[in-house]
Amino acid sequence: MNSLEKGKEMETRELAEATLQGQAEIWQYMFGFADSMALKSAVELRIADIIHSHSGAITLSQIASSINGGSPSPDITCLVRIMRLLVRRKFFTILHPSDGGEPLYDLTHLSKWLLHDSELTLAPMILMENHPWLMAPWHCFSQCVKEGGIAFKKAHGREIWDFASGNPEFNMLFNDGMACTSKVVTRAILLGYKEGFSCIGSLVDVGGGIGGLISEIVKAYPHIKGVNFDLPHVVSTAPPYNGVCHIGGDMFAAIPNADAVTMKWILHDWGDEDCIKILRNCKKAIPRENGKVIIIEFVLKPDGSGPFDDMGFIFDLLMIAHSSGGKERTELEWKKVLEEGGFSRYKIINIPALPSIIEAYPV
Helix, strand or coil: CCHHHHHHHHHHHHHHHHHHHHHHHHHHHHCCHHHHHHHHHHHHCCHHHHHHHCCCCEEHHHHHHHHHHHCCCCCHHHHHHHHHHHHHCCCEEEECCCCCCCCEEEECCCHHHHCCCCCCCCHHHHHHHCCHHHHHHHHHHHHHHHHCCCHHHHHHCCCHHHHHHCCHHHHHHHHHHHHHHHHHHHHHHHHHCHHHHHCCCEEEEECCCCCHHHHHHHHHCCCCEEEEEECHHHHCCCCCECCEEEEECCCCCCCCCCCEEEEECCHHHCCHHHHHHHHHHHHHHCCCCCCEEEEEECEECCCCCCCCHHHHHHHHHHHHHHCCCCCCEEHHHHHHHHHHCCCCEEEEEECCCCCEEEEEECC
C-alpha cells in the first residue's frame, strides 16, 4: 500500500470514528433529561439526606428502609438502577467491601447540594425546574420561533405571574426554588464583593422581594441603612429586619434615594427598553459623583470556559421558557443598555456563583 492509499485509509477511518462519535453524542443529548429525572427522584426520595443522617456510607438496604419509613416496602430493583446512573454521574460514590458485603453508598461534593435542611441547598430548585408545570413551556420553543409569543402562555394559557397568583401550589414551588437560589447567590455576593459595600452609607434593593438580600447585607455591614423596595403587595408580607425599611412602589415610576442601588436578577426579566427605563430611574436615585448601581446578573461569554459559563446560555433559554420577554446578555449587550440608561462606566466583578456583579457608575 503506497502512501497515498494509506492517507486515504486513515482519512476514511477518522471520518468513520467522527461519525460514530457524533451519533454517540446525539444519543447522549437525546436522553439528557434522564439525568435530570434521576436527580429529581433522588431529591424526592431524600437519598442524600438519608445517607447524611447516618454520618457515613450506608447500604442500599439501609437507604430503602428509610424511604417512607420502609413502609410500604420500596422497590429495591428500581432504586439500584437509579443509583447506578447517579453513581456514574458522581452524585454518589459506591464502595465494594473486600469481605464481599453489601456495597456502601456515600455523598460527594455534588450530593451535598441536595440536602433539604442545609443552609445552602439547591433541592427546592431541582424540584421546581423539573416539575411538569415548568417543563411544559420548553416544548413550545419551535412554536415560539414560528409564531412568536410567550412559551409559558402557550403551554398554560396564562403568563407565569398570572398562573402563580391562581395556583397556590405552583406559587409555593416557585417561591421555594427562588429562595434557595437566592441564599446561594447572596452568600457568594458577600464573599466576593466585600470592598464594594464598605463605602456605602445607604443601599436600596430594587425588586428585593421580602428583603432576603438586603437584610443579609445589612447584617454583614451594620453601618448601611437598607431599603427593601418592591411592589406594595410584596413588601406588605416582608418580615421586619434590623436596619432595613420596606418601601412599596413601582421601579418604572421612581426609586427611593440612596448612595447605591442593587438589583439581583431583575433586569434579565425585561427587554432592553424597559431595562433602560429602570436604569434611568436608578440614576436619579443615586448621587452623581460617587453613586453606583450594583447589578447581579449573568454576563454571557460565548468563548467562556469558567465553571458557570455554559449555564448562562441555558439560563437564556430558561428566560424564553418562563419569562415574558426577558433575556441574558453579553458584555456588549450590557454596555449598550447601561450607556442608554445613563451609565457610561462599568466594571464586571466575578463572584463564586452563577451571576457576576456589574458595578455601574453614572459619570
